[in-house]
Amino acid sequence: MRASPDVQGRVDLSARDEHVRELMDDPACDPQRLRATLRRFETVNRLIAGWGTVYRTHVRPNLRTLGRPARVLDLGCGGGDLVVRLAARASRDGLEAEWIGVDPDDRAIAVARTRERLPETTFRQADAAQLVAAGERFDVVLSNHVLHHLGDDLHDFAAQSAALTRGIALHSDIARSRLAYGLYAVGIMPFAPGTFLRTDGLRSIRRSFTRGELQASLDRAAPGAWTVERPVPFRLLAVGVGRG
Numbered sequence: 508m509r510a511s512p513d514v515q516g517r518v519d520l521s522a523r524d525e526h527v528r529e530l531m532d533d534p535a536c537d538p539q540r541l542r543a544t545l546r547r548f549e550t551v552n553r554l555i556a557g558w559g560t561v562y563r564t565h566v567r568p569n570l571r572t573l574g575r576p577a578r579v580l581d582l583g584c585g586g587g588d589l590v591v592r593l594a595a596r597a598s599r600d601g602l603e604a605e606w607i608g609v610d611p612d613d614r615a616i617a618v619a620r621t622r623e624r625l626p627e628t629t630f631r632q633a634d635a636a637q638l639v640a641a642g643e644r645f646d647v648v649l650s651n652h653v654l655h656h657l658g659d660d661l662h663d664f665a666a667q668s669a670a671l672t673r674g675i676a677l678h679s680d681i682a683r684s685r686l687a688y689g690l691y692a693v694g695i696m697p698f699a700p701g702t703f704l705r706t707d708g709l710r711s712i713r714r715s716f717t718r719g720e721l722q723a724s725l726d727r728a729a730p731g732a733w734t735v736e737r738p739v740p741f742r743l744l745a746v747g748v749g750r751g
């Protein structure tokens with residue numbers, strides 16, 4: 508039997524592979540493995556996602572200028588670890604805010620609701636379009652590892668996120684590169700057993716953008732509305748000004 512390209516590591520990363528499907532996106536995937544994957548995202552996000560830097564450079568300065576309690580939304584929160592961590596960090600910094608994580612997948616929300624968290628952190632099943640339709644408004648809208656999941660709906664998602672905030676929108680994701688692929692393939696090994704983390708992480712890298720690709724794609728739909736930064740190695744951060 509031939510090994511899959513994910514296992515062999517011989518994959519073509521010269522262009523984004525929007526067609527490769529992640530195991531966790533299968534509604535019929537193993538629920539136990541899915542729950543373990545959603546819980547262990549916490550470790551992966553802590554190690555590689557760079558939100559400590561993004562919090563210091565973008566989230567905290569924005570919350571500080573408000574002079575009132577803020578509303579912060581994590582769109583596509585998955586297992587909820589990021590919004591729980593940012594809420595705790597902001598609380599230690601003396602910043603008052605309501606923190607809301609939403610995800611259209613009820614399996615993710617069920618995991619998120621099991622997390623120990625501050626009372627001002629809540630989770631709801633919803634997607635971006637539903638929140639826009641409900642007239643919701645936030646001061647910061649953020650997402651982590653959502654952009655690479657999207658296809659033709661990327662531009663709608665970006666526009667909806669900007670419509671949901673009167674402050675800033677921050678979308679963090681992987682920067683596709685051969686080095687990121689090689690390092691992840693090896694580095695994830697200790698954390699992968701019992702989860703989809705290795706297969707889906709490698710597929711995520713194949714689905715991810717380079718900085719130039721993401722900037723060009725966002726510019727096509729909304730010229731000048733987004734700036735794609737590189738906050739830490741192997742990461743992209745699309746920063747947009749709210750229109751809400």
Ligand SMILES: C[S@@+](CC[C@H](N)C(=O)[O-])C[C@H]1O[C@@H](n2cnc3c(N)ncnc32)[C@H](O)[C@@H]1O
Pocket residue numbers: 548549552582583584585586587589609610611612615633634635636650651652653656664
């Ligand atoms: C790889 S998971 C990332 C989860 C989490 N943000 C993290 O970093 O661990 C991507 C998530 O995006 C969610 N998602 C996809 N499309 C969405 C949309 N239009 N609005 C909100 N969430 C969406 C999916 O349900 C999924 O849970």
